[in-house]
Amino acid sequence: MSLSRITALLCITCLLLQNCTNPQREESAATQSEATAAGRAIWSKEKANDWYAQQEWLVGSNFIPSTAINQLEMWQAATFDTVTINRELGWAEEIGMNTARVYLHDLLWQQDSTGFLNRMDTFLTIADRHHIKPLFVIFDSCWDPYPKLGTQREPKPHVHNSGWVQSPGANALKDSTQYPRLERYVKGVVSRFANDDRVLGWDVWNEPDNDTGPSYRAVELPNKVEYVLPLLKKTFVWARAANPSQPLTSAVWAGDWSTHEGMKPIEKVQIEQSDIVSFHNYDNPEELEKRIVWLKRYDRPILCTEYMARPNGSTFQSALPIGKKYNVGMYNWGLVDGKTQTKYAWDSWEKQYTQEPELWFHDVFRKDGTPYKQEEVELISELTGVAEPVEQ
Template structure:
């Protein structure tokens, strides 16, 4: 009888200890940053300017990061060009299949990338998921670019099959928690962009194979991805950028945009319009009283330029990431309409990108604007 009572006491003690541990764990999970927390963090960063980075010899996220094609020499050379014009951050895309394929290898290669980036004074903003372009990613050797076509090999994360299959959520949870927790206190990382353009339907590029109710699948997973990321208590901010639509008031915004704003520690958005429209968008975002970063801009034929947008951004202390860096396998010197319009040679005006493959600037006056503003000099 005494033995039974002793066992019972031990079991009860373990139960209460377990409950206490769980409560402590829940308390320790951080909340969405307040305006004060976010602005205190931002005040320590200085003005942030960079690009969306992928090495010129990679067609997509998988080719950049997979062991067989992870090219530190090219990464080092091209990040040195970024450093030379005053850039101090880069937005860099990851992929869930990389984690499924080789999680330890991914962590190791991320650490190597961070070592190289730190050498050049660059803090990356890592992107976890992306709704743009090919919905059917496959690990392994990636296809060659379609001639003269913008981002002909970029892939979505998660792909359509995983997005529609809730039994894959545990795998995606493991990816998010694994990556973020591994680097949760790494001062070399600026932050985590949870999902790039989550409601993007890919336009004419893949519209025939996209699921028409894609947003219905993305919404719950986006909310979970924020929660998974926050559950491992990262010291860096979380965000997801709104990119198109009516943002005149919070109430008129789409449900997914409200979710992105409300779950974000800092506010991010995209804008490929002229400087006047860009400034309007900034003023609308200021109502949230949090740091603002523009994670995509600069499409020359659209009127979105370095000369137009960067001075406005500097005026309002908005961090800036243009799309494209070195003209390479992503072929983003070609416009979006290259999916429906045939190009047989280089376009008369590059759509995106800053450098030729040999490190020569496409337009010298553009890199001078970046360099001067990054070094707090007058234009």
Template sequence: MKFMKINPVLLLVIGLLLQNNALWAQPGKQDRVKWTKEKAKQWYTKQGWLVGANFIPSTAINQLEMWQAESFDTLTINRELQWAAAIGMNTMRVYLHDLLWEQDAAGFSKRIDTFLKIAEKHRIKPMFVLFDSCWDPFPKLGAQPKPLPYVHNSGWVQSPGYVALKDSSHYARLESYVKGIIKKFRKDKRILAWDVWNEPDNMNKSSYLKNELANKTDYVLPLLRKTFAWARSVNPDQPLTSGVWAGDWSPERIKAIDKLQLEESDIITFHNYESAEAFQKCIKWLLPYGRPVICTEYMARGNHSTFQGSMPIAKKYNVGVINWGLVDGKTQTKFAWDSWNKNYTADPDIWFHEIFHRDGSPYRPEETALIRQLTSALGNIK
């Protein structure tokens, strides 16, 4: 039998490759992998039933005004989180922004810590949103515009904006933001979860469509995948997610971006602004994934999405619920989406979103009574 001579250099290279693969296969020697279903369920069991709102203080028109040093309003944040806690809410979904990290990473981190201290005082554990594809594609730091009269979310801004999304030379900065902010808080027990990208393929058809990238999804899809990888690379203790928000999520009809969101998420999140029947249908589509499910946006009264319709169903299936809007303020989301195209001259007959007036009185006392009733037997987040 003849034996082939093997180049010793080649043997060395093969050995190094095998050693490297072995290291990557060992727990703790690689970026954090997606949570197992069992780990996700164990995490969810510790939280209790999650009930909350998408939060921005009534004095801020968008994410930048909420967090910039000159307009960071701790008095309002404290007061409004207290109102939320009083009706049994134990979480808030809160939006961040990449430009804030670029502007002043240390100061931004300090303000996040201050926010977390306030939230912890009220036994509220927030979910932070890193990126968002909704509304104005051209965010700018500094003083923010005044609200357009009677227009829903007239000042909300995207993250990343049009320029950063289109130009890959900005991606290193975006990577620094994602990794930096999660690394800073990756073991912080005051944080519930990281929502890496809100409604990533939203084209804002009723408001900014003519200003959007025509092929926006072609840019978002690979960047969303990168964002999950960046987030996992710093090994956060909190789960990662990105919520599916539109269309049919049944296995036969699901879109590529929805499939990516569900495949990469440690916990399943979704949006639904429709009837109780449609809300339940979404839940039934998502429960077979075998992971905790949280609805991170719902409740649009004029669109037949209500607390009375959705909350009892969510509780039945142990699905967390985070409605849009807490206190009527500069975002003006008591006006409906159609306010971009319909001329309103006064408050709407029916508020679209929001729970409280600025003085803390409920818009509909029967709603706050229901929320308090459904959460009364529950403890806050441990």
């Protein structure tokens, strides 16, 4: 063998050894792999506030068409009611609403991921027609912990949210072998719409530590939070792995948030992992304003993603002006009275109602599109800027 050939082989061998043994190169490759798996970072305060500065004042409702009792009935192919969705989002647009909080469900992905994504796209087309950007809710811990695909049950007469279902249900929550399925759902949905400017954002988990109260307490997981807390952390990671251009959030909803240190562990995760801050409040205006002031310390955009329970003193008249004062996005519960029956109060699970309550709990419109209270839609229209101020 010639000397030049031997020299060439030695050089190649040295290069191979350098590539194999260079710890800096290995560390760089590992770091790159981890970054790809982790997706984007949590937004900085500056990025979050820059994003919010590009939005109008956000006003909307928690939306489900009046013909659906829950998330499954809203989205399954057999009951996906585009006619009603179009009509009712039109009523929202007429009073100046520009966003809507809309619930998804993991079983819809399991049932037919392609069809589900296509129906989401159809929904976004309808919403965009009405200049409404949805905030999609990925998981939810409220009401029935045992969801089932297929035909949904009929509403129990006069009972608030008698058919609403949790996602994931209790069986999936306590079975870690189903977590890869949940991961595929989160990543699949978020990645499909990660750069879609028709989507406002992603609400990762609604009221994750809610124990559903008296409605399902007897069959609820007694140690539910022990399952939810680690899965909530994973869900934020999965959603960020899809590199969404929209913000992630999860709303704190009960307890004392006056100091970060005093918050429950699950609330700390919700705040620390969110790009923008969100919260719920169904109390009087003084309590609403107090909680907004508490959350302003994070110097991030704030959304109140649930409010408006008239008998509690949480009304459009009491809450919306406060939201506008602090530039807080506001989502009331319920748009049109329908199969969810949320005009009845939470206590309808324990107290027998026999007719429509004189004072509705939630909802803005009757099924025919007439407002429950004309003065409410006039106020909403005025504050959102689609109507002139009404002279007093």
